[in-house]
Amino acid sequence: MKNEQMRKTMNGALVLTIAALVAKALSALYRIPFQNIVGNTGFYVYQQIYPIYGIGMTFALNGLPVFISKLVAQAEDEERQNQLLGQIFVVLLGLAVVIFAGLQVGSGLIAQAMGDRLLQPLISSVSWMFLLMPFLAVARGYYQGTFNMFPTAISQVSEQLVRVTLIISVAVIASRHEWSVYRTGSWAMLGSVAGAVVAGGIFAGFWRHLVLHHPLKNLWQGLGPVAKLLIKDGMIICLFSALMVLLQLVDSFTVMNALQNFGLGSERAKFIKGIYDRGQPLVQLGMTVAISFASTLLPALTIALRQGKKQEYRKISLMMFHVGLALGSAATAGMIVLMPALNTLLFGDAQLSATISVYVLSVPLISVISLYNSVLQSTDNFGATLLAVLAAIVIKASCNSYLISRWGIMGSAICTDLALVGALIVLVQLLPDSVRQTPQQLSGYLGKLAGCLLVMVVGVALLSGGFQLIFGLQRLSALCLTLLGSVAGVVLFGISAIKFQLLAVDEWATLPGGKRLVRLLKQK
Numbered sequence: 108m109k110n111e112q113m114r115k116t117m118n119g120a121l122v123l124t125i126a127a128l129v130a131k132a133l134s135a136l137y138r139i140p141f142q143n144i145v146g147n148t149g150f151y152v153y154q155q156i157y158p159i160y161g162i163g164m165t166f167a168l169n170g171l172p173v174f175i176s177k178l179v180a181q182a183e184d185e186e187r188q189n190q191l192l193g194q195i196f197v198v199l200l201g202l203a204v205v206i207f208a209g210l211q212v213g214s215g216l217i218a219q220a221m222g223d224r225l226l227q228p229l230i231s232s233v234s235w236m237f238l239l240m241p242f243l244a245v246a247r248g249y250y251q252g253t254f255n256m257f258p259t260a261i262s263q264v265s266e267q268l269v270r271v272t273l274i275i276s277v278a279v280i281a282s283r284h285e286w287s288v289y290r291t292g293s294w295a296m297l298g299s300v301a302g303a304v305v306a307g308g309i310f311a312g313f314w315r316h317l318v319l320h321h322p323l324k325n326l327w328q329g330l331g332p333v334a335k336l337l338i339k340d341g342m343i344i345c346l347f348s349a350l351m352v353l354l355q356l357v358d359s360f361t362v363m364n365a366l367q368n369f370g371l372g373s374e375r376a377k378f379i380k381g382i383y384d385r386g387q388p389l390v391q392l393g394m395t396v397a398i399s400f401a402s403t404l405l406p407a408l409t410i411a412l413r414q415g416k417k418q419e420y421r422k423i424s425l426m427m428f429h430v431g432l433a434l435g436s437a438a439t440a441g442m443i444v445l446m447p448a449l450n451t452l453l454f455g456d457a458q459l460s461a462t463i464s465v466y467v468l469s470v471p472l473i474s475v476i477s478l479y480n481s482v483l484q485s486t487d488n489f490g491a492t493l494l495a496v497l498a499a500i501v502i503k504a505s506c507n508s509y510l511i512s513r514w515g516i517m518g519s520a521i522c523t524d525l526a527l528v529g530a531l532i533v534l535v536q537l538l539p540d541s542v543r544q545t546p547q548q549l550s551g552y553l554g555k556l557a558g559c560l561l562v563m564v565v566g567v568a569l570l571s572g573g574f575q576l577i578f579g580l581q582r583l584s585a586l587c588l589t590l591l592g593s594v595a596g597v598v599l600f601g602i603s604a605i606k607f608q609l610l611a612v613d614e615w616a617t618l619p620g621g622k623r624l625v626r627l628l629k630q631k
Contacts, residue, residue: 393470465520479531570592
């Protein structure tokens with residue numbers, strides 16, 4: 108029975124991981140053609156408001172469903188599950204109405220605080236998706252809690268497909284009819300709401316069953332403790348899931364004003380912020396690559412802890428750290444060394460490549476932070492998560508304007524990295540002793556990783572330099588260089604990792620194609 112439960116948990120986690128990978132890839136990739144259509148200023152307008160949507164999406168997609176699924180799995184019977192789901196829905200609906208009303212009424216003040224009053228209609232548009240958040244979060248949490256991951260997976264992918272299709276369609280229509288960038292942004296934000304509506308329609312059967320089979324009067328019995336638990340622990344998970352979005356939200360409120368204090372005019376500041384925001388889809392893709400493979404180990408980590416297998420728990424924790432950091436660091440180093448070509452290929456020019464390179468250093472940082480947080484949450488240590496999030500936000504909010512006033516937009520990229528370093532230090536200090544590495548073990552691994560990255564960076568840099576010397580850097584040559592550089596980087600890093608024995612045999616086996624590689628290594 109336990110083996111069957113383990114198999115079901117692992118299969119469900121795999122389905123959800125694949126769906127999350129597809130959804131996140133769609134969420135990152137659509138911004139590239141969108142920027143190409145609307146330009147840097149149009150991209151600035153959209154990205155100023157995106158963090159508000161991102162917070163709501165995180166609540167409905169990642170944070171709250173995970174917490175709700177845990178409560179559902181712990182419920183003693185179906186009646187208690189239904190009562191619990193109804194109570195959670197009531198609490199979340201109340202929260203959603205408050206947020207919606209606050210955004211509607213305060214849209215003008217929020218836009219003014221962001222340094223651009225013309226953003227007010229976009230804030231009003233995005234506020235509608237919060238009313239759909241309770242319906243999505245509760246339904247997804249229920250299915251995940253009963254180990255049926257397919258409805259959640261389908262809703263995630265369908266939501267992003269509809270959203271991306273509508274946003275790109277709006278951009279095309281806007282460019283043909285010469286809409287203002289603000290009108291374009293408002294309609295693009297409504298595409299996000301439409302995606303949530305479609306995702307909610309997938310759960311219509313769930314809501315019909317819950318309403319017909321659960322008496323409304325039972326909702327008020329024990330509602331207080333459920334609300335307290337949801338706000339106390341559930342919101343902490345949500346805040347951490349939205350960490351990068353929260354840092355982007357700080358940018359939305361500080362970058363425009365700080366750039367103008369730095370000496371830029373309003374229109375130039377918008378243009379520069381739009382170029383800087385190119386880094387966000389790159390970071391999102393890098394995070395997805397690094398975290399997705401290692402996250403398949405999370406159910407095994409939880410099960411090992413529940414069964415008291417301390418050695419197995421430590422082994423899986425170290426696997427997550429080694430694999431996640433290796434993938435995140437390799438992806439980041441590759442993006443940095445190819446950044447001028449990557450920037451030109453995706454966005455048409457190489458402007459602010461150095462600043463975007465500093466910004467994407469956040470990929471290995473947030474990857475390790477997320478993995479360490481998973482270890483801490485497996486032991487129900489939510490306090491560490493809260494402290495880490497607060498540390499990051501305080502550092503970002505307190506330093507962002509100052510660093511921008513000194514170094515321009517580069518200051519914001521540096522501040523994001525510093526904020527994540529602060530969060531990582533907090534988590535490392537609070538890790539359980541059972542998963543800590545000795546200084547010798549850690550330095551040994553980091554030394555091997557540095558060697559692998561050095562080989563890859565030097566090789567790809569030489570290739571890039573020679574290629575640009577011969578062919579220059581236009582969009583077509585940037586495409587060829589990016590493809591060649593990516594292949595060369597993967598090959599060089601892979602050979603170096605094998606040569607330096609960066610990963611153990613079990614760690615290689617967690618990667619796509621890793622089991623075949625393990626068989627080849629054993630034959631040698």
